[in-house]
Amino acid sequence: MMRGDVIQTNAEIFASASVVGGKESEGPLGNLFDLRDSCDRFGMKTWEKSESEMQRLALNTAMAKATVNANEIGTLFAGDLLNQCVSSAYGLQTFGIPYVGLYGACSTCAESLLLSSLMVSYGMCNIAAAVTSSHYCSAERQYRTPLEYGAQRAPTAQWTVTGAGAFLVRSADEEMPSDEGRAVVRRCVIGRVQDSGVRDAANMGAAMAPAALDTLCRFFEETQMRPDDYDLIVTGDLGFEGGDILTSLMRAEGYEIGGVYNDCGKMIYDRERQxxxxxxxxxxxxxxxxxxxxxxxxxxxxxxRILFLATGAMMSPDSLKQGEEVLAVAHLLEIEHLP
Incomplete structure (x- = not known):
C-alpha cells in the first residue's frame, strides 16, 4: 500500500500576533505588526533575552486578542534558531502550558502550525499554540561572527529577521461568533529532508529550494490540484535567489507558479532601500x-485559498566546518477562507 503524503486537517487559526524589531518595522509591512521596538532590545540586557521577551509578548498578545487564558491551551509548540531552543524555553516557561520544543530552522513556523492543526483536528486538545522567533543579533552570534567583527556579506546572503509570531489554533468545527472570516487549515504535508549539494552557508535560498520543490510536487501530484487553483503560494524564506530557483525548478516539473508565487523573505524588507x-x-x-x-x-x-510553505536549512556551524552539505526540509499548509 502506497503511503499518502497529504494529511487532512480541520483546524482554524483563530488568533495571532506579531512582534518585530526596528529594521522590520521600517519595511513595507511595518505598520501591520502588533508590537515594534526600534532598538531590538525589548527592555532586555542580552540579545537572547530579547528574543525570549519577543516570544512572551507575541503569545500574550495573541491570547489577549482571543480572550484566551493559558490554562485553556492544551499544548504549546515553539521553536527558534538557538541551541536547545533556549529563546522559546525561557520566554514561555511562565505560561505553564505543556510545551514541545521544535527545531526546524526557518521551517519552524509551518512545523508548529502543522502539529497544532493535527492536535486539534484529531481531538487531542481543544486549543493549541504555535510560537516561533528569530533575532538578527543572537543568530549572528551563534552561526556567523560577532557583530563587532563587521564581516562582509555575500550578495546571496539573507538578513535574519528580528521577530516573533504566535498563533492560536482550534478545531474548525467550533462555530464561534466573529466579525471577520476564518482561516482554516485543510491539508498539510510534512517535508522530507533534501540534499541539494550546496555547501555555501551564504546561499541558503539555493540550498532550500529543492526541499520546497519536493513538498510542492508531492502535494500537487497527490491532490491533482494546480498552482492556478490558489490565490497565493508563499514560501518562507527562500529570498530572491531561492525564489527564482524554485520557480525554475517547478517550471521544469510542469508547474508554472510565477503568477501566484511570493516569498516572505522578499515581502518583509525593501531590498533597494534597506x-x-x-x-x-x-x-x-x-x-x-x-x-x-x-x-x-x-x-x-x-x-x-493559499499554500503556505516554510523551508528550513538543517545545518550547524560544526557541520559546515566539516564540509557537509546544507540539508533542507519544507512543510506545507493549505489554508482556506471561510465566511
Whole structure:
C-alpha cells in the first residue's frame, strides 16, 4: 500500500500576533505588526533575552486578542534558531502550558502550525499554540561572527529577521461568533529532508529550494490540484535567489507558479532601500509575515485559498566546518477562507 503524503486537517487559526524589531518595522509591512521596538532590545540586557521577551509578548498578545487564558491551551509548540531552543524555553516557561520544543530552522513556523492543526483536528486538545522567533543579533552570534567583527556579506546572503509570531489554533468545527472570516487549515504535508549539494552557508535560498520543490510536487501530484487553483503560494524564506530557483525548478516539473508565487523573505524588507542582499530569513520571518499580512487577507476573503510553505536549512556551524552539505526540509499548509 502506497503511503499518502497529504494529511487532512480541520483546524482554524483563530488568533495571532506579531512582534518585530526596528529594521522590520521600517519595511513595507511595518505598520501591520502588533508590537515594534526600534532598538531590538525589548527592555532586555542580552540579545537572547530579547528574543525570549519577543516570544512572551507575541503569545500574550495573541491570547489577549482571543480572550484566551493559558490554562485553556492544551499544548504549546515553539521553536527558534538557538541551541536547545533556549529563546522559546525561557520566554514561555511562565505560561505553564505543556510545551514541545521544535527545531526546524526557518521551517519552524509551518512545523508548529502543522502539529497544532493535527492536535486539534484529531481531538487531542481543544486549543493549541504555535510560537516561533528569530533575532538578527543572537543568530549572528551563534552561526556567523560577532557583530563587532563587521564581516562582509555575500550578495546571496539573507538578513535574519528580528521577530516573533504566535498563533492560536482550534478545531474548525467550533462555530464561534466573529466579525471577520476564518482561516482554516485543510491539508498539510510534512517535508522530507533534501540534499541539494550546496555547501555555501551564504546561499541558503539555493540550498532550500529543492526541499520546497519536493513538498510542492508531492502535494500537487497527490491532490491533482494546480498552482492556478490558489490565490497565493508563499514560501518562507527562500529570498530572491531561492525564489527564482524554485520557480525554475517547478517550471521544469510542469508547474508554472510565477503568477501566484511570493516569498516572505522578499515581502518583509525593501531590498533597494534597506540593503538586505538576498532578502529576509530566520524562523521569525515567515511567522510575522503570515500573522501580520497573509492571515488577515485570508480572513477578509481577499485570498480564498493559499499554500503556505516554510523551508528550513538543517545545518550547524560544526557541520559546515566539516564540509557537509546544507540539508533542507519544507512543510506545507493549505489554508482556506471561510465566511
Amino acid at each position: 540593503d538586505v542582499h538576498g532578502g529576509g530569513s530566520g524562523c521569525g520571518c515567515s511567522a510575522v509575515v503570515l500573522s501580520a499580512d497573509i492571515l488577515p487577507r485570508v480572513k477578509r476573503g481577499e485570498l480564498s
